[in-house]
Amino acid sequence: SQQGEEDPQALSIQEGENATMNCSYKTSINNLQWYRQNSGRGLVHLILIRSNEREKHSGRLRVTLDTSKKSSSLLITASRAADTASYFCATDAYIQGAQKLVFGQGTRLTINP
Amino acid sequence: DGGITQSPKYLFRKEGQNVTLSCEQNLNHDAMYWYRQDPGQGLRLIYYSQIVNDFQKGDIAEGYSVSREKKESFPLTVTSAQKNPTAFYLCASKGRTAGVSILDTQYFGPGTRLTVL
Numbered sequence: 561s562q563q564g565e566e567d568p569q570a571l572s573i574q575e576g577e578n579a580t581m582n583c584s585y586k587t588s589i590n591n592l593q594w595y596r597q598n599s600g601r602g603l604v605h606l607i608l609i610r611s612n613e614r615e616k617h618s619g620r621l622r623v624t625l626d627t628s629k630k631s632s633s634l635l636i637t638a639s640r641a642a643d644t645a646s647y648f649c650a651t652d653a654y655i656q657g658a659q660k661l662v663f664g665q666g667t668r669l670t671i672n673p
Numbered sequence: 674d675g676g677i678t679q680s681p682k683y684l685f686r687k688e689g690q691n692v693t694l695s696c697e698q699n700l701n702h703d704a705m706y707w708y709r710q711d712p713g714q715g716l717r718l719i720y721y722s723q724i725v726n727d728f729q730k731g732d733i734a735e736g737y738s739v740s741r742e743k744k745e746s747f748p749l750t751v752t753s754a755q756k757n758p759t760a761f762y763l764c765a766s767k768g769r770t771a772g773v774s775i776l777d778t779q780y781f782g783p784g785t786r787l788t789v790l
Contacts, residue, residue, distance in 0.1 A: 591777055593777075600761075601783060602782050602783045604781070605780070652777055663715040663716040663717075665713075
């Protein structure tokens, strides 16, 4: 099964509101990353949080990590129509002797103008 | 421009035909990856290569093959043994040294959409 599971699967909010997406995982990790994907395009890296960090900010993005609960959240503040995309969490961990990124199924975010 | 490119953007394959997807990077990254994405789903790892002339199977390698003869290139062949190849294929690379790349971050190409006719 997927290492990362995201919640909600889809989120629709009004422009200017905040959007929160959650990610849960199962094994110990080196770091957790969030990526964004516009429809039919490649993924773009947004932010990386290491296992010894609890919170990280980048512009309008805020990521938290709770290793005791094996969960992370991505908050986008003051959302804009251009934030409409799918957002994926990915856990970086050693699996079967190799360092791998394992992706969740993503949250599809729609920002309504 | 530094980056990772994939070609073609769209590819159509007849049943029983092998096709090869191209992935090239000029980021001087050691590691390269191939993922498959189905509609509304996350990415699943097909193959990865941590260094030239070496590659490992990912979670869904059956019906696929790769080569890594050059650092810059990691082509993926979708063989006729892959029963359901219609999907979006993404290539990524990752660097081992700091500099223009953030360590531990994968950089993705724009993807190739493969459709079986």
